Amino acid sequence: MAAPEESLRRRKTGYSHPEPESPPVPGRDPAVSPAHLHAGTFWLTRIVLLKALAFVYFVAFLVAFHQNKQLIGDRGLLPCRVLLNNFRQYFQDKTSWEVFSYMPTILWLTDWSDMNSTLDSLALLGLGISSFVLITGCANMLLMAALWGLYMSLVNVGHVWYSFGWESQLLETGFLGIFLCPLWTLSRLPQHTPTSRIVLWGFRWLIFRIMFGAGLIKIRGDRCWRDLTCMDFHYETQPVPNPLAYYLHHSPWWFHRFETLSTHFIELLVPFFLFLGRRACIIHGALQILFQAILIVSGNLSFLNWLTMVPSLACFDDATLGFLFPSGPGSLKDRVLQMQREIRGARPKPRFGSVVRRAANVSLGILLAWLSVPVVLNLLSPIQVMNTHFNSLHIVNTYGAFGSISKERTEVILQGTASPSASAPDAVWEDYEFKCKPGDPSRRPCLISPYHYRLDWLMWFASFQTYEHNDWILHLAGKLLASDAEALSLLAHNPFASRPPPRWVRGEHYRYKFSRPGGRHATEGKWWVRKRIGAYFPPLSLEELRPYFRDRGWPLPQPL
Structure with missing residues (x-):
C-alpha cells in the first residue's frame, strides 16, 4: 500500500506506475543510500x-x-x-x-x-x-x-x-x-x-x-x-x-x-x-x-x-x-x-x-x-x-596570543671581526645571518610555516631584553668565536666560513622598519630599513668567555 504522500503525488501528476528501481550494487545493501552520510557519527x-x-x-x-x-x-x-x-x-x-x-x-x-x-x-x-x-x-x-x-x-x-x-x-x-x-x-x-x-x-x-x-x-x-x-x-x-x-x-x-x-x-x-x-x-x-x-x-x-x-x-x-x-x-x-x-x-x-x-x-x-x-x-x-x-x-x-603588540621592531645583529684589536678604527665587522629572522635589509622575508627555527624566535625575544636575561646568547658568541660547526648549522651565513675564526664577536642593536613600496629603499631592492640603536653586548674574545662558561657548566668551545 502506497504511503499517503506518494498517493497524493500520483493524483497530482497523473503518474500511476511505480518508478523503476536502480539496480543493486554488488556488495552493498540496497537499503543504504549511496549518496548521503547521516549526521551525528564521527x-x-x-x-x-x-x-x-x-x-x-x-x-x-x-x-x-x-x-x-x-x-x-x-x-x-x-x-x-x-x-x-x-x-x-x-x-x-x-x-x-x-x-x-x-x-x-x-x-x-x-x-x-x-x-x-x-x-x-x-x-x-x-x-x-x-x-x-x-x-x-x-x-x-x-x-x-x-x-x-x-x-x-x-x-x-x-x-x-x-x-x-x-x-x-x-x-x-x-x-x-x-x-x-x-x-x-x-x-x-x-x-x-x-x-x-x-x-x-x-x-x-x-x-x-x-x-x-x-x-x-x-x-x-x-x-x-x-x-x-x-x-x-x-x-x-x-x-x-x-x-x-x-x-x-x-x-x-x-x-x-x-x-x-x-x-x-x-x-x-x-x-x-x-x-x-x-x-x-x-x-x-x-x-x-x-x-x-x-x-x-x-x-x-x-x-x-x-x-x-x-x-x-x-x-x-x-x-x-x-x-x-x-x-x-x-x-x-x-x-x-x-x-x-x-x-x-x-x-x-x-x-x-x-x-x-x-x-x-x-x-x-x-x-x-x-x-x-x-x-x-x-x-x-x-x-x-x-x-x-x-x-x-x-x-x-x-592560552593566549599577542596580548600586547610591539610598536617598534628591534633586532640583535651578531658581528665578528678578524682584527687584533676590537677598538681599532680600521676593524671590519661582518654580520652573521640567521635562517629566517631579519638581518640583511636586502634579504626577502622567509616563508617557513609550519617549520620552526627556535633560535631565530628567541632572538626576537632577546631584542626586548638585555644579554644578562639571555645568557645563552653569550654562549652562542663563544661558539662563533670557535667556529663551532653545530652552532653554525643554526645560521644561514658565516662570514668566516673560508677563513680562520673571528677574534672578536659583538652584538649590535638595530631598529628595523619595512621599506615603503616604490620608495628609494624598495627600488634598491631592500625589504627593510634599519638604524643602529647602540651596543647590545660589547666585543668579546674566547678567552674572556671561558670563566663564564665554567661557572655555568657549559662545555668550553674548542677553536678550529
Whole structure:
C-alpha cells in the first residue's frame, strides 16, 4: 500500500506506475543510500583528526631532530644534562618518583653519556610513529600515548627553546588524541570503539579556551586592541614576518580596522557557537579553520596555527566531512554508511570492552573538568595570564596570543671581526645571518610555516631584553668565536666560513622598519630599513668567555 504522500503525488501528476528501481550494487545493501552520510557519527572525523594531529607531531619531531643537538645536546647552547643534574641536586631529598612527577621525561631512565644520540633516538621514534599514523590513518592508544610521552620528554628538558604556548597546546591535544583510539586495534574504522562524545567535547572545550583566552587577553591587554590600531603594527613587529606580511603592513588604515574587528569577532563571539547546536558548531569550525589559514599565510608562527586547526575538526561529523573521502563499494565512506545503518537498526549488545571504555571516557571527562577549574578562574581573572600550564603533564592549560603588540621592531645583529684589536678604527665587522629572522635589509622575508627555527624566535625575544636575561646568547658568541660547526648549522651565513675564526664577536642593536613600496629603499631592492640603536653586548674574545662558561657548566668551545 502506497504511503499517503506518494498517493497524493500520483493524483497530482497523473503518474500511476511505480518508478523503476536502480539496480543493486554488488556488495552493498540496497537499503543504504549511496549518496548521503547521516549526521551525528564521527568515524570519518576521527580519521581526519588523527591525520591532522599526526602531521603536527611529525613537524614538531622534525624540528627536534634537526635542532635539539645544537640547542640542548651535549654541547648545546643550554645543555639539558646541566638542567637534569641541577634538578637532581635541588631535589636530592626527594624519591625518584617525586622527582619524575616534577619533571616527567624519559631521559631520567636513559644514559646521559651521549645525550645527542638519545635526543636523536627520541625524535626519530616520534617521526616514525607520526609518519605511520599520518599515512595510514590508523592508531591505537599505545601509539598515541607514545607520541605524547616522547614529546613531553623533550618539552620538559627543553629550557627556553620549548617554553612557547604551542608546546603545551600540542601536549594537551595529543593527550586527547590518545582517547580517540582503541587500546590495541590498528584499524581506521574500529567497529567496537565509536568516537566518544566526551572526547569530542574535550577537543571543543580546548578550542573554546584557545580562542576565548586569546580574545580576553587582547581586550585586557594592549590598548591598541580596543582602539583597533594593533594591526597597524603587527605585521612589521611579529616574531618572524613572511613576504606577504610586507604587503599587508602597507594596507589601507580601514583594512587594518576591519582586521582587528574581525579578530575580536572570531575570538570573543564565535567560540560560543559551539554550544548552539550542530549547524552553529559547524559554522564555528569553518570560521576558525579559515581564520587560522589566514594567519598561516600572513606570518611564520611555527606550527601553532596548524595545531589550532586540529580541535576545530571536532566540530564536524561524518556527514560534513564525507566529501573528503571517495565513494564506491568497499570504500571507507561506504563502510561508514553500512555501520550507520546497523547502529540505527539494532541496539548493540553490551561488551566488557565497551563498558571499560565507557568508564575510561567518563574518567577522562571528570579529569578534564577538575583540571579546568584553575584555567576557568584564570580566564575570569582581571590579571589573566596566558600560555601557562598548571600541571607537569600539560593536560589542561591556559592560552593566549599577542596580548600586547610591539610598536617598534628591534633586532640583535651578531658581528665578528678578524682584527687584533676590537677598538681599532680600521676593524671590519661582518654580520652573521640567521635562517629566517631579519638581518640583511636586502634579504626577502622567509616563508617557513609550519617549520620552526627556535633560535631565530628567541632572538626576537632577546631584542626586548638585555644579554644578562639571555645568557645563552653569550654562549652562542663563544661558539662563533670557535667556529663551532653545530652552532653554525643554526645560521644561514658565516662570514668566516673560508677563513680562520673571528677574534672578536659583538652584538649590535638595530631598529628595523619595512621599506615603503616604490620608495628609494624598495627600488634598491631592500625589504627593510634599519638604524643602529647602540651596543647590545660589547666585543668579546674566547678567552674572556671561558670563566663564564665554567661557572655555568657549559662545555668550553674548542677553536678550529
